[in-house]
Amino acid sequence: MLESLQIPGLGDSSLLGLLIFWIPFIIIMLYGQRIQMYISLGEISRSLNKLKLMKEKSREEVIDFVSKISQSKENLSEKIDQFLEYFTIQPVNLDPAGIVKKIEHIVNVKDDRMRAEIKQLVSSATDVQTSNIENVIEVASALNYYYKAVRHFYLLGKKTMSYIWIVQLQMILPTILEESNALMKAISAFKQSQPIGDGIGAMVVGKMMIGKEKKTVAKETAMSESEYKGRGLYLIKAEGPGGNVGQPGNAIARMIDEMGIKIDVIIMIDAALKLEGEKTGEIAEGVGAAIGGIGVERFKIEEVASKYNIPLYAIVIKQSIIDAVSAMKKEIAETTDKVIEIVKRAVEEKAKEGDKVAVVGVGNSVGISQ
């Protein structure tokens, strides 16, 4: 049978050999990259559909949440869509000197505008509900942006048939999908005002503030005075139980510069992203300003610490990005008492009797009072 398929003049090679080896080989040599590109485009398209579903679901969740609070029958979707499309133009960085102040100004304008418009839309909302609506809108807005950005590069890659565009997008997509899944979980936590993993720093300091008088030292930032073994403690966290992050940088700067409090040591407690292989809820100690975000608060704390030569110590609780934005896991919540003990030990070791120590609990205070 095989002999009958032999091609005259081609020696030992057969037509079957030609079919199963040489033709695919030539096709792969000539069109391999194009085939790979179509496979990649197919994968991106499937991921894009998932992002689209998440974007639409988050939009519906926001509309449902706002409608329930406002108890209004009017159509809120147009206003919510407007919120989701809000953008912030970062200041020009050609001359970076003084850029942090400009960033802070832009961010404050954005926050104030958003808050005012939410209050206008849902006049009956309490401060806690307003913060939670703001958080939910921010999450939905991020999902909306992720979808649009991925769609942009997908369509650009498809239009130009550029392998580089497509492969880069394909490589980064698992991370984008992971973050999008985390954001979807965050919506549920914010809607129900449940503490999220990121709030562990606020939870630790909040516990130390129980029963003590609270003052507002900066926007949405509470401070209490306490004492431990002859050392004065200034406990600072974002005001809860609304979803605020406060302004710990402004709080410390104001305490030192305006209120005349001489701080000798700053201890910061925050959630930190764990590396793959590290356990959720692992506690680590270090030095420096433990605070994330856009960088304004960190800059201010570093500025004031270096100006007055105040040592900065950090205690972090490790977690993944999903843990950080979804309802707080048991392993994270259970570190509260251990971290308080570490703070007490650090106060004793790093400060002398009579010294004043600022203990800053960094993180979103959703579902966490003080």
Place this chain on the structure above:
Amino acid sequence: MSAITGMKKSSKSVVYTIEECASCGLKTKRDFQSGDYVYKEGGGCTKCKGKTMINMIYSEKVEK
């Protein structure tokens, strides 16, 4: 069993509220209810009638 059959047991996360009595230290675990927040004063203690406080709210995976 799941390891033998190679089947994955599905699990979902449930959010719990932990209340602790300031007097006797009794801890009670219940499902999260709307309006709960950490360090909120809770109801009376079932053991000593002392004041309780919510000291933790966390999510835990439960197998379905």
